[in-house]
Amino acid sequence: MNTTPPNLPSQPPVNGGSASASGTSPTFSPLYQQIKALITQSLQAGEWKPGELIPSEVDLATRFKVSQGTVRKAIDELAAENLVVRRQGKGTFVATHHEARAQFRFLRLMPDAGEPHSADNKILDVKRLRAPSEVARILDIKAGDSVVCIKRVQSFDGAATIVEEIWLPGSIFKGLTAERLSEYKGPMYGLFESEFGTRMIRASEKIRAVAADEATAQLLGTVTGTPLLSVERTSYTYGDKPVEVRRSLYLTDRHHYQNELS
Amino acid sequence: MNTTPPNLPSQPPVNGGSASASGTSPTFSPLYQQIKALITQSLQAGEWKPGELIPSEVDLATRFKVSQGTVRKAIDELAAENLVVRRQGKGTFVATHHEARAQFRFLRLMPDAGEPHSADNKILDVKRLRAPSEVARILDIKAGDSVVCIKRVQSFDGAATIVEEIWLPGSIFKGLTAERLSEYKGPMYGLFESEFGTRMIRASEKIRAVAADEATAQLLGTVTGTPLLSVERTSYTYGDKPVEVRRSLYLTDRHHYQNELS
DNA sequence: AAGTGGTCTAGACCACCCC
DNA sequence: GGGTGGTCTAGACCACTTC
Structure with missing residues (x-):
């Protein structure tokens, strides 16, 4: 049924290919953690400022060439750490100290x-x-x-x-x-x-x-x-x-x- | 391609059918929250004692007639609240105060x-x-x-x-x-x-x-x-x-x- | 080898928000 | 209506543990 292997794109997106393909991969980390790190870097670099809207999950999934679910898990952790705030129907925002909430x-x-x-x-x-x-x-x-x-x-x-x-x-x-x-x-x-x-x-x-x-x-x-x-x-x-x-x-x-x- | 609607089993498992099927459903909550509540009840009732292994995600999914992913999300939250402890390859255990960790x-x-x-x-x-x-x-x-x-x-x-x-x-x-x-x-x-x-x-x-x-x-x-x-x-x-x-x-x-x- | 949780994908539908 | 995050499913493969 499934002729296209799910984890072997022609251009490896983030990891150096499948995790165990080259035997021991010493510095392996899950894809969503790498995505999380990339998003954090963008936050740190000021690509999106506090209070601003970050790209949608679909956009980020396209940018990083991963599935929406993977981006979602990365953002879930960032939200749990209070780095971003999710708002249903509107998007995900960079957290800011300018809120009664914070x-x-x-x-x-x-x-x-x-x-x-x-x-x-x-x-x-x-x-x-x-x-x-x-x-x-x-x-x-x-x-x-x-x-x-x-x-x-x-x-x-x-x-x-x-x-x-x-x-x-x-x-x-x-x-x-x-x-x-x-x-x-x-x-x-x-x-x-x-x-x-x-x-x-x-x-x-x-x-x-x-x-x-x-x-x-x-x-x-x-x-x-x-x-x-x-x-x-x-x-x-x-x-x-x-x-x-x-x-x-x-x-x-x-x-x-x-x-x-x- | 998909002839069987995903969310309409012949015997509604937990919710009273699809959320918006009967118009306004006042006391609706997500499936995984209901599963989480059911697991918490079992913990409270002592069905699984502190330190013991709880059923696997597949078993629980079968028992509650939901997908493994839904059970997983429920257990994820219970783990975040320190009610259970996940151990890869072994299973999920009821948290206990008898650990150096706790x-x-x-x-x-x-x-x-x-x-x-x-x-x-x-x-x-x-x-x-x-x-x-x-x-x-x-x-x-x-x-x-x-x-x-x-x-x-x-x-x-x-x-x-x-x-x-x-x-x-x-x-x-x-x-x-x-x-x-x-x-x-x-x-x-x-x-x-x-x-x-x-x-x-x-x-x-x-x-x-x-x-x-x-x-x-x-x-x-x-x-x-x-x-x-x-x-x-x-x-x-x-x-x-x-x-x-x-x-x-x-x-x-x-x-x-x-x-x-x- | 078999079983467990952990990751990743693809796709569907929903609730919410704004135009 | 179209976009967003939120939920749910099904299936694949991986890493780890135990037999």
Whole structure:
């Protein structure tokens, strides 16, 4: 019945032919993973910008010379990793931080009662300086390279709740000033994405309980020694490249850090 | 070419025929979701016990009168939710807490340096009493119903690090005694699974920073007022039924709570 | 060799969205 | 009506495990 072998096109599309045709193929990976990698590269290269529509599954299948099902599986994984968003009937879109949906993906602090709120930001300081060795190590740059250091306080319902220091590689965030930060409405990651072409896609946090020092206590309107949640976050962009170190202190008398284990 | 319509068997298998055949079908859900629900019911009913092999995809496809691809998609989601584990060439197994793999899914406290360790547990107290109203509310039982309350301290490398109270519905954990808890080797959720037929599949945590009271400080070998991580966990079994309330205090001077945001 | 999950294809139909 | 993603099927072949 079937006269045309399904996996042997005259021009091998992605793999070097059938997987086991040449005996041991040391660097073999499934087709859909290769397609996924190719799409990720296009995302990273900015071929499609955040918020934009990417080509349809059929188009991509044609481009990569694979079946729609294979493209579908690749996009399924990208959607599971929040790199793209599927919308039935419309298409697949590049994920963006400019959505209500994505706001609380990286801010897990919730009010003990009531609905989540939008934060009121107060920028205390923006400095450019040479990277301290530990920050340099985490950002994977050389100690002494230029970094931007932002200090700010966030308030919810008028109550100061978060004080944090944010360290960014100076090479990427060149024109970042206190003015641009202050006047920007919306989440900081949205600014990074729109103005500096750097999209955070993943973060890792280490959480501890610490006592407030005097300066922090004053900023948060509390007393020295108050227990605070210390959150050390490292954020990554495409290719697991670290692009942010953030050291936050959360006042948790009326808020809590919400985490789902599954 | 195709004379047999693909979606119209003489005996409708699961749905009431094709989705749009009878006009508006108010309670429609995809086939694979229905299959997933059926498999979940079998898991819940104990048709296949934790660690056991479930029927192959072909068998399940035959049983439910659907294609293998539909069963596959159902199992894919169950695997993503950690209810089952796929193993190529062997089959699909019911997930169990008796695996090194699953140990650190619910314990996110990691040492600042060095490898994770096995904990040394010390049971302080096991009591049966009437549920306080707040515990009853969370466990979805009546205030005053019987509950088991466990108090224990966990040490890592000889250093007391976690002190916690665990509240369980008395109706489920009938024969639970301090002896059985103390003599049991391995994670507590493994005991719950094997001895009481209740498998935790999901948990939700609220994290805060608090100051150690005198009793807690003494148990942890520190001083009153030391900042501690307060973790309030609610655990759920099949059907989102709450079956555990756990109030833990973590000493985070040599450990941290690790969390991945993605 | 037989059985399992894993990949890939081709084609059908559906639900949703927009023109 | 035409395009998009979402579901479902049928069949092929592959990789891995076990006998």
